[in-house]
Each structure stands twice: as structure tokens, then as C-alpha cells.
Amino acid sequence: MQKKDQSMHWQELQQQLKYALENSRFYQDVFKKQALYLEAMSSYKDFRKIPVTTKEQLQQQNCDFIAVPQEEIIDHVTTSGTLGKPVSFYLNEHDLNRLAMNEAASFKLAGITKLDKVLITTTLDRRFMAGMAYFLGLRKLGAGAIRTGGGLPALQWESVFRFKPTYIIAVPSFLLKLIQYAQENGIDYQNCSIQAAICIGEPLRTSDFKLNSLGKKISSLWDIKLFSTYASTEMATAFTECEHHQGNHVQEDLIYTEILDQDGNHVAEGEVGELVVTPLKVKTMPLIRFATGDMLTYTDQTCACGRNGRRLGSVIGRRQQKIKLKGVSLYPQHIIEILNEFNGLQNFIIEVSLDQIGGDTLQILIPESFSELDVLKKHLKAGLNVTPEIISKDSKELQQLKFPAGSRKPKIFYDLR
Numbered sequence: 001m002q003k004k005d006q007s008m009h010w011q012e013l014q015q016q017l018k019y020a021l022e023n024s025r026f027y028q029d030v031f032k033k034q035a036l037y038l039e040a041m042s043s044y045k046d047f048r049k050i051p052v053t054t055k056e057q058l059q060q061q062n063c064d065f066i067a068v069p070q071e072e073i074i075d076h077v078t079t080s081g082t083l084g085k086p087v088s089f090y091l092n093e094h095d096l097n098r099l100a101m102n103e104a105a106s107f108k109l110a111g112i113t114k115l116d117k118v119l120i121t122t123t124l125d126r127r128f129m130a131g132m133a134y135f136l137g138l139r140k141l142g143a144g145a146i147r148t149g150g151g152l153p154a155l156q157w158e159s160v161f162r163f164k165p166t167y168i169i170a171v172p173s174f175l176l177k178l179i180q181y182a183q184e185n186g187i188d189y190q191n192c193s194i195q196a197a198i199c200i201g202e203p204l205r206t207s208d209f210k211l212n213s214l215g216k217k218i219s220s221l222w223d224i225k226l227f228s229t230y231a232s233t234e235m236a237t238a239f240t241e242c243e244h245h246q247g248n249h250v251q252e253d254l255i256y257t258e259i260l261d262q263d264g265n266h267v268a269e270g271e272v273g274e275l276v277v278t279p280l281k282v283k284t285m286p287l288i289r290f291a292t293g294d295m296l297t298y299t300d301q302t303c304a305c306g307r308n309g310r311r312l313g314s315v316i317g318r319r320q321q322k323i324k325l326k327g328v329s330l331y332p333q334h335i336i337e338i339l340n341e342f343n344g345l346q347n348f349i350i351e352v353s354l355d356q357i358g359g360d361t362l363q364i365l366i367p368e369s370f371s372e373l374d375v376l377k378k379h380l381k382a383g384l385n386v387t388p389e390i391i392s393k394d395s396k397e398l399q400q401l402k403f404p405a406g407s408r409k410p411k412i413f414y415d416l417r
């Protein structure tokens with residue numbers, strides 16, 4: 001995406017704001033309570049006077065956000081509920097077309113054309129927006145879609161050799177499962193048709209755009225290209241890498257982004273802040289300055305691909321998930337990265353809770369069969385500057401914690417505070 005002309009971008013932002021004020025009861029109430037007026041919004045500085053919209057508000061006042069008649073709603077979805085109860089979200093025909101346009105543009109960034117076939121290993125059911133978005137995007141692009149859904153490694157490999165897809169859409173940790181299954185069952189995965197993977201749901205790179213330990217592990221086992229992507233139901237927009245893998249490109253014709261510190265000020269390039277978004281061209285549930293809770297960095301420098309719009313770094317954690325342990329600030333992704341670097345530890349769960357005086361305590365749950373406990377403690381101390389408590393658990397119990405009933409994706413971090 002080339003960087004948009006600022007005046008044009010501001011006009012689109014104003015149009016979205018005007019639409020929300022005319023049709024959303026929630027934003028009508030916000031402007032009334034804050035004594036704000038649309039005609040006084042003449043710059044980005046004025047726009048930033050609007051208070052951010054929180055996930056809690058979206059959850060508690062869900063129906064007040066709906067800006068179209070009920071009979072226009074076609075698709076009923078829910079968020080994954082990472083930080084609490086899933087939130088209902090709705091789309092009409094216009095929004096589904098926008099979703100298709102968004103994903104088609106994202107796939108183009110990763111090099112997908114109408115000549116490609118793509119294996120979609122994420123569910124299209126269970127009120128999941130992403131699976132629908134991937135299918136609609138591929139359909140708009142004219143590429144082939146193979147809808148296998150999640151799990152079932154045997155079906156995935158049978159589909160690979162039957163239909164010969166060139167791309168796969170998958171959670172990175174599931175790619176490792178596919179590799180393991182192929183190795184255990186004599187499947188020649190290195191010489192299959194897949195050339196690249198669109199990786200979703202888990203960070204693949206560090207904040208400086210290098211492969212993290214999970215990405216390195218996949219690359220060492222399977223010689224395919226890995227593309228990072230980041231999205232959420234509320235944003236209805238995906239941020240995807242190009243072939244140079246230097247951050248996830250922002251589709252500036254579809255979304256306005258701010259990266260803010262705890263005081264609501266925009267952070268400098270390279271600094272960590274919370275992503276706040278205003279999706280553009282959304283009709284059913286418009287969101288203005290929606291605080292995602294995701295902490296990340298950004299750059300506005302021109303990419304090697306020639307695009308000069310904003311790019312986002314990988315999410316390092318959720319704002320609410322920040323851990324303060326013995327004076328050291330940590331995010332779950334820091335801990336996950338250090339644990340993934342440790343060879344021999346295949347499964348783990350991270351738990352944070354409060355001690356008797358209200359401070360954070362951190363526990364790492366590992367399989368009872370794991371024998372290198374002292375080495376792991378030294379590894380954690382070196383990587384985190386603190387040593388969390390390590391607790392041995394039954395492998396089946398660990399697996400149940402990692403894949404709880406009804407969850408759409410693995411759950412590695414439990415915040416019990």
C-alpha cells in the first residue's frame with residue numbers, strides 16, 4: 001500500500017466518523033457526554049479528543065454499536081474471547097464485500113495470485129470471522145480454496161497430495177504438528193507442492209522483524225516461505241507482510257491506526273505502544289478509536305518493496321497482560337519466546353496470579369517427564385533476568401489446559417489475577 005494523500009485520508013476518516021454519529025447510538029452518547037461536535041473536528045488533533053472505545057464497552061453495550069437495521073445483518077460472529085467473554089459482532093452485505101477486498105489485498109502482499117491454490121486449515125464455522133474472511137478473499141482474488149478446517153493432520157496431508165496447494169494458511173504451532181506427523185508417517189513433506197505459509201494467530205517474528213524461535217524452528221524443518229499476518233474480528237482488517245518480511249503493512253484505505261502510550265500520546269517509531277484503530281468503510285458496527293489492547297511497535301519508513309505506508313511489528317503482548325516480577329516488566333510473548341528457544345521442551349503453560357500482598361507471581365507448568373529442570377531454570381534466568389517457579393504436571397492435564405474445550409486456538413497463557 002502506498003501512503004495515502006493525507007487530505008484524502010482525513011476525508012475518509014471524517015466520513016466514517018459522520019456515519020457512526022448518524023447511525024450508532026453508542027457514539028451519539030459519547031459525543032453528547034463529552035460535549036463534542038462533528039463540525040469542530042477539522043484535524044487529527046481534534047479527532048484525538050474523542051475518548052478511546054474499550055473492549056469492555058463493546059461487550060457491555062454491544063447492541064448500541066449496531067448501525068444498520070437488524071434485517072440487513074447477514075453474518076453473526078464472535079471474537080475469540082482471549083481476554084474474557086467473546087463479543088458478538090455483525091456484518092451486512094457491504095461489510096462482507098469489504099472483508100473480501102481486505103483479504104484479497106492481504107493475499108496479494110504475500111504473493112498469492114489466481115494461479116495459486118490455498119489450503120485453509122482454520123475453521124469456517126463456530127462463528128469464526130477469519131475462516132470466512134480467508135475464503136471470501138481467495139474467491140475475490142480468483143485463487144483456489146481447499147477448506148480442510150483445523151486439526152486432522154492426516155486429512156491435511158491427504159488434501160495436499162490430492163489437490164496440490166501452493167500455499168497453506170495455518171497457526172505456526174500447527175505447522176510443527178504437521179511436520180511431526182509427516183516425519184512419523186513417512187510423508188515426503190519436503191517435496192510436496194506447498195511453497196509458502198500464511199501464519200496466523202501466533203507471532204512469527206520479533207519486534208525487529210527477525211524470525212522468533214517458533215519461526216526459526218519451522219524454517220529449520222521445512223523449506224518454505226513464512227508470511228506473518230495480524231488481524232482481529234473487531235478490526236475486520238488484516239495486516240500482512242510482503243516478500244521482504246519487514247513488518248505487517250497497514251491497508252490505509254481500510255483502517256486508521258494510532259500507537260499510543262499509557263497517557264494517550266502517540267509513541268515514536270520503534271517504541272512500544274497500544275494499537276488503537278478506526279476501521280474505515282464499515283457499516284454494521286463502526287468503531288471509532290478502538291483500543292485493541294495489543295502492544296507493538298511501528299515504522300513509517302519506506303519498505304524495500306517500495307510501499308511507503310505504515311508497517312506494524314509483531315504483538316509483544318496485551319496491555320492487561322503485563323507482568324511485574326521482582327522489578328522486571330514482562331509480557332507473555334517474552335516468556336513464550338524464551339521457552340520456545342529451549343530444545344527438548346515441547347509443551348508448557350504459563351500462569352500468572354497474585355501473591356498475598358497483591359504482587360505478581362509467575363509459574364511455568366511443564367510435563368512431569370521433563371528432566372532438565374536445572375538447565376531450564378538457568379535458561380529462564382538468562383533470558384528474563386528473573387526465575388519463575390516451575391511446576392511439573394501430568395502431560396494429559398497440560399494438553400487439556402493448552403487446548404480447552406470450545407477454544408479456537410491453543411491457550412498457553414493463563415492470567416489468574
